[in-house]
Amino acid sequence: MSEENWIEVGSTDSIEEEDLIRFDHQDKTFCVYKLTDGFYATDGICTHEAVHLEDGLVMDDEIECPMHQGIFNIKSGEALSPPACEDLKTYPVKVDNNKIFIKID
Amino acid sequence: MKNNIIILGAGQAGIYAAREIRQNDSKSNIKILGEENLLPYERPPLSKDFLLDKKKEEDLCFHSSDVLKNENIQFENISITKVDFENKKLFTKNDDVYIYDSLLISTGSENKKLTLNNNLKNDIYYLRNLEEAKKIKELVSNKNKITIIGGGFIGLEIASSLSQLQKKVIVIEIGNQLMGRIIPKQIADLVQNTHIEHGNEIILNKQIEKITKKNGDYEILLNDNSLIETDFIIAGIGSTPTVKLFENTNLKLDNGIVTNQFCETSIKDVYAAGDVSNFYHPLYERNMRLESYQHAQNHGICAGKNIAGVKTEYTSIPWMWSDQFNLNLQLTGICNDFDEIIERGNDINNGVIYFFLKNKIIRGACGLGIAGKIGRDIRITSKLSEKNTIVDKQILSDQNQKLNKLIQK
Numbered sequence: 137m138s139e140e141n142w143i144e145v146g147s148t149d150s151i152e153e154e155d156l157i158r159f160d161h162q163d164k165t166f167c168v169y170k171l172t173d174g175f176y177a178t179d180g181i182c183t184h185e186a187v188h189l190e191d192g193l194v195m196d197d198e199i200e201c202p203m204h205q206g207i208f209n210i211k212s213g214e215a216l217s218p219p220a221c222e223d224l225k226t227y228p229v230k231v232d233n234n235k236i237f238i239k240i241d
Numbered sequence: 242m243k244n245n246i247i248i249l250g251a252g253q254a255g256i257y258a259a260r261e262i263r264q265n266d267s268k269s270n271i272k273i274l275g276e277e278n279l280l281p282y283e284r285p286p287l288s289k290d291f292l293l294d295k296k297k298e299e300d301l302c303f304h305s306s307d308v309l310k311n312e313n314i315q316f317e318n319i320s321i322t323k324v325d326f327e328n329k330k331l332f333t334k335n336d337d338v339y340i341y342d343s344l345l346i347s348t349g350s351e352n353k354k355l356t357l358n359n360n361l362k363n364d365i366y367y368l369r370n371l372e373e374a375k376k377i378k379e380l381v382s383n384k385n386k387i388t389i390i391g392g393g394f395i396g397l398e399i400a401s402s403l404s405q406l407q408k409k410v411i412v413i414e415i416g417n418q419l420m421g422r423i424i425p426k427q428i429a430d431l432v433q434n435t436h437i438e439h440g441n442e443i444i445l446n447k448q449i450e451k452i453t454k455k456n457g458d459y460e461i462l463l464n465d466n467s468l469i470e471t472d473f474i475i476a477g478i479g480s481t482p483t484v485k486l487f488e489n490t491n492l493k494l495d496n497g498i499v500t501n502q503f504c505e506t507s508i509k510d511v512y513a514a515g516d517v518s519n520f521y522h523p524l525y526e527r528n529m530r531l532e533s534y535q536h537a538q539n540h541g542i543c544a545g546k547n548i549a550g551v552k553t554e555y556t557s558i559p560w561m562w563s564d565q566f567n568l569n570l571q572l573t574g575i576c577n578d579f580d581e582i583i584e585r586g587n588d589i590n591n592g593v594i595y596f597f598l599k600n601k602i603i604r605g606a607c608g609l610g611i612a613g614k615i616g617r618d619i620r621i622t623s624k625l626s627e628k629n630t631i632v633d634k635q636i637l638s639d640q641n642q643k644l645n646k647l648i649q650k
Contacts, residue, residue: 155645187613188613191612191613191614191617192613192616192617193617193620193645200620201613202614202616202617203612203613204534204562205535205560218303219285
C-alpha cells in the first residue's frame with residue numbers, strides 16, 4: 137500500500153456525526169461518512185442511476201439514495217434494498233492529526 | 242407444516258412476497274403464476290431508460306432464475322381463467338387445476354383504454370409492460386410528431402423521453418393541471434414549465450372529440466374545435482385494478498380487492514397485495530389503493546410475512562417518484578388532506594418542497610429538484626409523518642436548516 141494513494145479529504149470536524157460529505161478527486165466522486173464508530177468512504181454515485189449520494193440520508197450504518205431510495209451498507213457497500221442491486225465500492229479511511237484520508241486505488 | 246402457496250400475478254408485489262415467504266418458511270411449495278413469459282421485472286425504466294436505450298431488457302429483471310431456483314420458488318407462465326375460492330382451486334382455460342392452501346392475489350392494474358367512436362383502437366398505443374414498451378420504441382423511431390393523451394406520470398415520462406429522442410411532442414390533458422390526481426398544482430406547474438422549455442407542447446383543459454386517420458397520419462379534433470395533426474398517438478389515462486377474474490365471486494371488491502392492514506381479503510387464506518389491493522392504512526384510518534414501486538415491494542413483503550404466519554401490520558408511508566428530463570419528483574404521505582402548506586426552497590436546482598400539514602402534523606410532502614436534491618428531505622418527512630411529530634415550521638421553511646435533526650430516535 138503506497139503512501140501516495142492516501143488522499144486528504146478534510147478535517148474530522150468537517151463532517152457531523154451520522155452525516156456525510158462529498159469529496160471529488162480527479163474525475164471521481166466519493167462520499168465520506170462519520171458514523172458513531174468512525175469514518176468510512178464509498179463511491180459517491182449510486183450504482184442504480186447516476187445520482188450523487190451526497191444528497192442521501194444516512195441512518196445508522198446505511199446510506200439511502202435520494203432519488204429512488206436504494207439502500208447501501210456504508211461499511212461493506214452491500215446493496216440492501218431495490219432498486220439498487222449492485223454493491224457500492226468502499227475505500228479504506230484513516231485519520232491522522234484530525235485529518236481524514238481515503239485510499240484510492 | 243408444508244403448504245401449497247400460490248401467488249397469482251408475477252409483478253413486483255408477487256416476487257417480493259414469494260421471497261419473504263421463503264425467508265420465514267423453508268418447507269412450503271411456493272409457485273408464482275404469471276401471464277407474461279418473463280420473470281418479474283422492473284417497470285419504471287420502461288418509460289424512461291428503456292425507451293432511451295440506456296437500459297436493455299436483460300437489465301430489468303428483479304432476480305435471476307438462479308435466485309428463484311436457490312430459494313425453491315417456482316414460476317409458471319400461465320393464465321388463470323376461473324377461481325373457485327370455496328374449494329381453493331384455480332383453473333386454466335384448458336381446465337388444468339392449481340390447488341392452494343394460501344393464495345396471494347397480486348394481479349396489479351391495467352391501463353384504462355380510450356373509448357373512440359371509430360375503429361382506431363389498434364392505432365392508439367399504451368405502455369404498461371415490456372412488450373408494449375418494445376413496440377413503442379420500435380415504431381416511434383421513424384415518427385416525428387407524437388401526441389400523448391393524458392398528462393399523468395406515465396404520459397409525461399414518455400413525453401420527456403421522446404423529447405430527448407428529438408421528437409416533437411404534444412401532451413393533451415383533460416384537467417386544468419398536469420398529474421392532477423395526486424400532485425399539488427404548485428409542483429405540477431414547475432414540471433409543466435420544464436416540458437415547455439424543452440419544446441413539448443402542453444394542452445390543458447381540452448377533451449378529444451374525434452380522432453381521424455388520414456393517409457397513415459391522424460387528426461385529433463379537440464372540444465374547442467382546434468385540430469392537431471400527428472403521426473403517432475400514445476395514451477396514458479389512468480389504470481384500474483385487475484380484478485375481472487373475481488367479479489362473480491364472493492371476494493369483496495371496491496376499487497380493487499378490499500384488504501385489511503394484514504393484506505387479508507374477505508375470504509380466509511386469500512391475500513392481496515400491490516396495485517390490486519384497496520388496503521386499510523392504520524395511520525390514515527382509511528382504505529387506499531396505491532400504484533407505486535415502493536408500495537408494490539413493501540406490500541408484497543408484508544403479505545409474505547402474514548402468509549408465512551408472521552402477523553405484520555402494513556404501515557408504510559406512501560412514497561412515489563417520477564423522473565422527467567433531469568428532474569426528480571417525489572411525493573410522500575398524502576397531500577390532499579391539510580389545513581396548512583409550508584414551502585421550502587424556491588429554485589428547482591436546489592429543490593422545492595411543499596409540506597402539507599393538518600393540526601400541525603405533517604401529512605405529506607411533494608417536492609421537485611434536479612436529480613436527488615429533494616430526496617433526503619422527503620425521506621425525513623416520511624419518518625416525521627410516520628411518528629406524527631409536531632415540527633417547527635421555521636425549520637421546515639428554511640432550506641439552510643437540516644431536517645435530519647428533527648428525527649427522534
